[in-house]
Amino acid sequence: MGKLPAIIGTLPMMIVAIGVFVIGIAFTVVLSFTNTKFFLINIDFVGMRQYDILWSTPRWLxxxxNIWLYGFGHIGLCVVLGFLLAVAMDQRIRGEDTFRTIFLYPFALSAVITGLVWQLMLDPIWGLQAYVRSLGFADFTFAPxxxxxxxxYGMIIASTWNGVGVTMAILLAGLRGVDEEIWKAAKIDGIPTWRTYISIVIPMMRGATATALVLxxxxxVRTFDIVIAMTGGGPGISTQMPATYVIDSINARNVAQGTAGATVMLLPIAALILLQAFFRWRAARIKARAV
Amino acid sequence: MSAATTTYGVEPSGPKPRRVTPARIGIYAFLIVAAIFFLIPLAVMILTSMKPMDEIRGGNIFALPLNPTLDYWVKAWSSACTGRDCNGLAPGFFNSMKITLLAVPISIILSMLNGYALSFWRFRGSELMFGLLVFGAFVPFQVLVYPIIFALSSVKLPWGGTLFGTLPGIVIVHSIFGMPILTLLFRNFFASLPGELFKAARVDGAGFWRIFFSVMLPMSVPITIVAVILQVTGIWNDFIFGLVFAGRENLPMTVQLNNIVRTSTGTVEYSTNMAATILTGAVPLIVYFVSGKWFVRGIAAGAVKG
Structure with a gap:
């Protein structure tokens, strides 16, 4: 009674949750065990063959x-720089709003724009290398x-330029969530500032750090746009990513191969979700014990 | 995901600064160097778009234009070539406008209803639906690309063709992928409203739709602004959905921009490319500079959109 309008009102959500996310993912996983080309005629189940092909294709490997190297580089830089910027921003500085505006504006721009402008910056004939050489350093080389x-590495620079502001904003919110009393207590105990950050504040920022890392x-994992705009996957296959492999496979009418790659892309996300579930379970257990 | 509850803090909480010390100078030096790093690409974009290639040659990427010109902007807008067509970015701009103007209100209204129902009208399975939806925010798009191509091409239109590669098709795709994060945003907002508000309306005999339109809708203006900013920038900046789902007639500006840059033959004409880049980035940049703190509020929630 009374709930029917709520069910009608959330019908689109149910269609998206079940129809798109659950069925869509299942569909992709199932297709990865077939040899579907593009249209779903005569579906043949071929077991793990698509995965065998996948893991013996040089471009996929x-x-x-690439995504490991890129991921560690991009995420590491974003977290370290984001944290340093957040700490600097938290020192009661003048012009905080101006600095924040500057650090965050790249995030308002699309990855395509980021890729294109950095392509110019890193172009050996026109960009930074040419600029530094014109200053008299004739041997200067910077054309990743x-x-x-x-x-x-060039792509890591560009994507970090685009994304570090967000990490900073999240970590800054985390810093400001730390109780003022902590700072007073640390000061009274004569603990140096850097020590307070490392031993007390950073552990207290677990929530914000986890949020930033998950994002x-x-x-x-999805990295696609910036590859297309910046390098097109090249030189050679040196900047290809799983996402570009999947899309190109589907475009090349090799859907089953693409869905096999896509299924593998789900694994890190599944790991994240399991990890989150584990931490929740552990937190609940600790709470239960404490009672 | 409690990301959306992270709001921008109120007061600086770090240690109290003393007067001018070396440490303090170091902090400002670090911030200023960082700011320069962030601003350089914007400067390069603007400078390059206003001068001919001759003036960029020989490492003059940072030189001011001798005769600042907007010719390249005009060219990028109206006559740069994408493949065989030489109509510039203008068609892409209007396509992006159409897509954004349709997809933003649709996705926001649907998500607002979701958030409202999830906060005040829970029913059996509603939390499970929400969980699945939020899970969807984490799924790489590439996993769902083929299933959605398949689904959209299965819908035959009465006037011929299918939904795949049409304006309604791309609007549906944006509404689907905007829903998880917007629903989270609205659910958290409605959950923060005092429950008495809802109970009072119930006691007065108002039902689901009545409470939604007369009580909740007027109260959600601030959060809706955040949602609009999030969606406008997100949809405008989208590349992959436009590329896959929009179809030749509706390619958004980002895809057109990439096509223009890829089309250039011989020496890359960076002047036109950068002018095109600025034109494509203008809408989200204006939204960003005008909205300021509102944009920051949306970020913790919106960053997941990628």
């Missing part, structure tokens, strides 16, 4: 290696995108 072995991991 490169993509997986021109070389397959360094192109990923970074989720966004890293």
């Amino acid at each position: 490169q993509s997986v290696a 995108l021109a070389n397959g072995s360094t192109a990923l 970074l991991v989720v966004n890293t």
Whole structure:
């Protein structure tokens, strides 16, 4: 009684939750065990064959290696720089709003724009390298995108420029959630500021740090736009990512292969969710024991 | 995910600063160097878009234009080539406008209803639905691309063709992927309202829709502004959905921008490319600078959109 309108009002949500997310994911996983090309005619189940192909395709192996390197680089830089910026911003500085505006504006721009502008900056003939050389340092070399072995680092610089402001904002909120009394107590005990940060404040910021990390991991797994805009996956296959492999496979009418890659992409997300469930379970157990 | 509850803090909480000390100078130096790093690309974009390639040559990327010109902006807007068509970015701008103007209100209204129902009208399974929906916010889009292509191409339109590659198709896709984060945003907002408000309306005999329209809707203006900012920038900046689902006739500005840049033959014409980049970034940048703190409020929730 009375609940019917609520069910009608949330019908779109149920369709999206079940119809898109649950059935859609199941569909992708099931297709990865077939040899579907594009249209769903004569579905043949071929067991693990798509995965065998996947893990013996050089481009996929490169993509997986790339996302680890890119992920560690991008996430590490965002967390370290984001934290340092947040701490600096938290020192009762003048012009805090101005600094925040500057650190965050890149996030308002799309990854495509980020990729294109950094492509110019890192272009050996037109960009930073040419600028520094014009100052008289004729041997200066800084053109990561021109070389397959360094192109990923160029991409890390660009994506960090785009995303570090968000990490800073989240960590700054975490810093400001730390009780003022902690600082007073640490001061009375004569603990140096850096020590207070490392031993007391950082452990207290677990929530904000976890939030920032989860967002970074989720966004890293999806990395696609910036690759297309910045390098197109090159030079060679040096900046391909799992996401570009999946989309290209589907475009090349090799859906089953694409869905196998997509299914593998689900694993880190599944791991995150299990991890979160574990921490929740542990917190509940600790609480239960305390009672 | 309690991300959305993280709001921007009120007061600086760090240790109290003393007067000018080396440490303090160091902090400002660090912030200023960082600010320069963040601003350089914007400066390069603007400078490059206003001068010919000759003036960029020889490491003059930071040089002021000798004769500042908007010719490249005009070219990027109206005559730069994407493949065989040379109509510039303008068609992409109008496509992005259409997509944004349709998808933003639809996704917000649906999500607002979700948040309202989840806070005040829980029914059996409603929390499970919410859990599944939030889980969806974490799923890489690539996992769902083919299922959605398949579903949209299965819907035959009465005037021929299917939903795949149409304006309604891309609007549906944006509404789907905007829903998890917006629902979270609205649910957290409605859950923070005093329960008495809802009970009083119930006692007065108002039902689901009546309470929604007369009580909740007027109170949700601030959170709706956050949601609008989140969605406008998110949808405007989208690339992959536009690329896959919009179809040739509705390619959004970001896809057109990428096509223009990829089309250039011979020497890359960075002047036009950067002008096109600025034009494409103008809408979200204006939203960002005008909305200020509202944008920051949406970030903790919106960052998950990627």
